[in-house]
Amino acid sequence: MKPDTNAQRLDPIERAHLRDPQDLSHTIHRYPPQAEFTDFIGRFWFPVWSVPSGARAVQRVLQYPVCLVVVTAEYSRFYGVVSGLSTTALAGDGWAAGVMLTAAGGHRLTGRSVDEFTDRHVDLSQVLPSNGAQLTAEIRRLMAEHPAAEDSHRAVMAVYEKALRGFLPIDEEGHLVNEIVGYVESNPEVLRVAGICAHFGLSERTVQRLVRRRLGLTPKWLIQRRRLHEAAERLRESPASTAELAILLGYADQAHFIRDFKKVTALTPGQFSAQSRG
Numbered sequence: 001m002k003p004d005t006n007a008q009r010l011d012p013i014e015r016a017h018l019r020d021p022q023d024l025s026h027t028i029h030r031y032p033p034q035a036e037f038t039d040f041i042g043r044f045w046f047p048v049w050s051v052p053s054g055a056r057a058v059q060r061v062l063q064y065p066v067c068l069v070v071v072t073a074e075y076s077r078f079y080g081v082v083s084g085l086s087t088t089a090l091a092g093d094g095w096a097a098g099v100m101l102t103a104a105g106g107h108r109l110t111g112r113s114v115d116e117f118t119d120r121h122v123d124l125s126q127v128l129p130s131n132g133a134q135l136t137a138e139i140r141r142l143m144a145e146h147p148a149a150e151d152s153h154r155a156v157m158a159v160y161e162k163a164l165r166g167f168l169p170i171d172e173e174g175h176l177v178n179e180i181v182g183y184v185e186s187n188p189e190v191l192r193v194a195g196i197c198a199h200f201g202l203s204e205r206t207v208q209r210l211v212r213r214r215l216g217l218t219p220k221w222l223i224q225r226r227r228l229h230e231a232a233e234r235l236r237e238s239p240a241s242t243a244e245l246a247i248l249l250g251y252a253d254q255a256h257f258i259r260d261f262k263k264v265t266a267l268t269p270g271q272f273s274a275q276s277r278g
Contacts, residue, residue: 080117
């Protein structure tokens with residue numbers, strides 16, 4: 001497994017990461033899980049950073065509809081989905097060893113409705129009371145000396161997989177929510193919750209309850225987040241007419257698109273495009 005550090009081709013994680021191209025403070029190494037974990041783990045990721053003394057490098061992410069497990073030298077946490085813009089300020093020299101779960105993974109790991117964790121995080125020991133502290137200590141030991149080395153990452157992934165194997169297999173409802181999220185993310189023509197309901201043969205009430213319980217948000221949010229991801233990707237790739245992009249993304253008018261984009265990113269589409277292309 002080789003880390004994906006190709007900045008020229010946007011993968012789903014880069015699509016979500018609103019990284020300033022002039023920010024050279026960090027490198028993110030990403031790896032897929034072993035086949036047995038693909039319904040539970042979306043990706044392992046290892047950011048390693050070095051920020052000049054006294055400075056901060058703020059990372060801005062339009063998070064996917066998934067929960068995260070993150071261990072650093074300072075903390076270990078379980079994160080619910082952030083409904084708006086997720087921001088993290090990097091300082092000094094550091095690293096993180098993270099697991100991006102699938103849509104089904106958060107509920108499977110916690111055993112609870114993940115709307116309890118929306119827009120918040122808890123210490124990992126609250127989610128893994130029996131082995132969270134041991135897992136954290138082992139990961140810190142493995143990452144301490146060579147945090148950017150692939151061998152370190154492989155060793156950490158093995159530790160994570162050993163700790164999480166007991167949560168397999170994913171339940172039937174988990175498979176369904178994974179399919180719903182995959183359907184929304186891969187079909188830009190889905191602009192209404194009714195489209196999800198029709199495709200899966202489910203009532204709107206059933207879809208609403210399922211997505212709230214497994215993701216902590218709403219089906220409408222899923223669609224909106226996919227549109228914003230697509231908008232960010234297109235604005236980074238080339239200059240674009242805001243009016244044309246609004247039509248392409250299924251907005252009724254340009255003003256609605258600009259308002260939605262700025263509300264979440266704090267930038268207009270034009271400002272984001274200019275920043276992203278340097």
